[in-house]
Amino acid sequence: MQGIVVKLDRGYPLVETEDGVQYRCEHATSLVKGADVRAACGDRVEISVPEGHDKGIIEEVLPRRNAFVRKDPTERMEQQVLAANFDKVFVAEPCAQLNVRRLERELVLAHESRAEVFVLLTKADEAESAEALGRVRALVQRVANDARVLSVSAQDAASIEAVRACIAPGEVAILLGKSGVGKSSLVNMLVGDEVQATGAVREGDGKGRHTTVSREMVRIPGAGCVIDMPGVRGLALWDSDAGIDAAFSDVEELASACRFADCRHGAEPGCAVRAAVEDGRLAQERFDSYVRLRDEVQTAKKRVEEAKRIKSRTGHPRRWRG
Ligand code: GDP
Ligand code: ZN
Secondary structure, three states: OEEEEEEEOOOOOEEEEOOOOEEEEEEOHHHHHOOOOOOOEOOEEEEEOOOOOOOEEEEEEOOOOOEEEEEOOOOOOOEEEEEEOOOEEEEEEEOOOOOHHHHHHHHHHHHHOOOEEEEEEEOHHHOOOHHHHHHHHHHHHHHHOOOEEEEOOOOOHHHHHHHHOOOOOOOEEEEEOOOOOOHHHHHHHHHOOOOOOOHHHHOOOOOOOOOOOOEEEEEOOOOOEEEEOOOOOOOOOOOOHHHHHHHOHHHHHHHOOOOOOOOOOOOOOOOHHHHHHHOOOOOHHHHHHHHHHHHHHHHHHHHHHHHHHHHHHHOOOOOOOO
């Protein structure tokens, strides 16, 4: 039977088959032994349910259309797939505590999946005025480049409807963003139900603790599904060239006119990107962000290569400090 992994928590993956039946499943030993294949939320899997067994068995994880992968070169370099086979990525940033640097990184990671990217400017009601909101939105739109920017507020039902309209029936969206930006509240409003405990519920512990470690595909009435990605932090950029190219498609486009195909837009003659910065077609700030992220990826790649070399020599992974 084929099914989709609809929930991953501390227990066994929950798989829903085409006829709507859900099974807790374990991985077949052949999957976890060799390459250590683990199903992620959104994965299509082939399962069997042996007679007299209380659990199903995931026999195969079908090829992924795309994936959101935690790649962290500082942590033993193991990759972890956090979600698979989704169509849209919503990057949530709070309008009153917008962090442009963080948004830029989130956008690169979002684009890396090759899904369609949106920015949600959350808690729009916390903006000081309509003008202030407009200014933040304009800034965010510049950072977001081609991605659509939506402002949302729990106070404004129409803003939630606009998000719902972006997730067509049959589509899957993932929701990214720092803890506390209002992701669970948004999911609850999309669903019209308290499916996810929000910050309000756990107020009092004062620690901004993550509500849950589970990842679950939540069905939105009249729309598709959404997967909240709680506790996704410390997302390192590594091997994110495709994400940078997509997040900075404006820079890439200019770069196609550079004299050298491998121009680094530094001191090379005939650099079209620097020319665009000089005559104001490309904002200096945006160029700086591009260079910063590109160099960060470069450095991370070198570290990974180095760690691989050490590992192949000694058989031990080396943990990087800092
Ligand atoms: P998450 O950690 O991203 O899932 O964030 P939560 O949904 O748990 O929300 C964190 C806090 O922000 C809670 O206290 C919510 O009540 C509050 N919150 C969520 N959405 C909004 C909003 O649109 N406006 C305002 N003012 N507060 C919100
Ligand atoms: Zn150049």
